[in-house]
Amino acid sequence: MVRYIDAAEAPMANDxxxxxxxxxxxxxxxxxxxxxxxxxxxxxxxxxxxxxxxEIDRAVYAFGLxxxxxxxxLYYRGYTKSSCTSINHVVCHGIPNEKPxxxxxxxxxxxxxxxDGWHGDSSRMYMVGxxxxxxxxxxxxTYESLMRGIEAARPGNTTGDIGAAIQTFAEGERCxxxxxxxxxxxxxxxxxxxxxxxxxxxxxxxxxRPGMVFTIEPMINLGRAHVKVLSDGWTAVTRDRSLSAQFxxxxxxxxxxxxxFTQSPSGRNKPPYV
Ligand code: MF3
Ligand code: CO
Ligand code: CO
Numbered sequence: 001m002v003r004y005i006d007a008a009e010a011p012m013a014n015d016x017x018x019x020x021x022x023x024x025x026x027x028x029x030x031x032x033x034x035x036x037x038x039x040x041x042x043x044x045x046x047x048x049x050x051x052x053x054x055e056i057d058r059a060v061y062a063f064g065l066x067x068x069x070x071x072x073x074l075y076y077r078g079y080t081k082s083s084c085t086s087i088n089h090v091v092c093h094g095i096p097n098e099k100p101x102x103x104x105x106x107x108x109x110x111x112x113x114x115x116d117g118w119h120g121d122s123s124r125m126y127m128v129g130x131x132x133x134x135x136x137x138x139x140x141x142t143y144e145s146l147m148r149g150i151e152a153a154r155p156g157n158t159t160g161d162i163g164a165a166i167q168t169f170a171e172g173e174r175c176x177x178x179x180x181x182x183x184x185x186x187x188x189x190x191x192x193x194x195x196x197x198x199x200x201x202x203x204x205x206x207x208x209r210p211g212m213v214f215t216i217e218p219m220i221n222l223g224r225a226h227v228k229v230l231s232d233g234w235t236a237v238t239r240d241r242s243l244s245a246q247f248x249x250x251x252x253x254x255x256x257x258x259x260x261f262t263q264s265p266s267g268r269n270k271p272p273y274v
Pocket of ligand 1: 076077083084093110111112121213217234248
């Protein structure tokens, strides 16, 4: 049985019960989401051929520091960076390093700032230099998959409706949906109930109610869906080495739909970022 609880009454733990947040909570989540969206906006100017993912990560750390925000990934389960940077066939959880980006690379940068205890989790794709046609198409399909999922996020629908909308669109474009990672409830905790699968059937899963807050973050591959995690324990890559892309928004369910906490303040939700 699925249970829901007023977040104010809930223990600060993931006990599987779904927390429902109020108007003030939504305001806090919006502030955290907007700070994350603002740094993702800024990164669009920084990401050019020759820059390293370590430099991107330092910019994310510094911007957080200037705005009294701590990156949630820093020292999270042994992770030691302020962002995840996932290039080309890396699906997610790429670790920033000193290797320069090259013309034609595609990269996802995933940031979660904690502001006044509230998490703001979002990621976007960036094109390094001039994109290749196939990469551009994958990035477009992935963004549209996320937005189809968000359109299905409203009271009365279920988490399965979100997954089905994403899967139907992505597979209709001859791409595949990664099964090994999912969206998640979020709030004062980084990862909370429920899981948001990016595939599934309409009507399955958990009923969506006003006050629920979670991420949708589909990982879409040009080739097959299968992934493996490298020996560093984090970096997930496509088994067939095909390109992978991801976008992530954090949303809250409202009476008549949803509020996107991580919208770009400058309209830079997807490339090209002009
Ligand atoms: N930000 C990622 C997410 O969307 C989680 C990264 S956890 C880390 O849920 F430890 F890899 F950073
Ligand atoms: Co997330
Ligand atoms: Co994220």
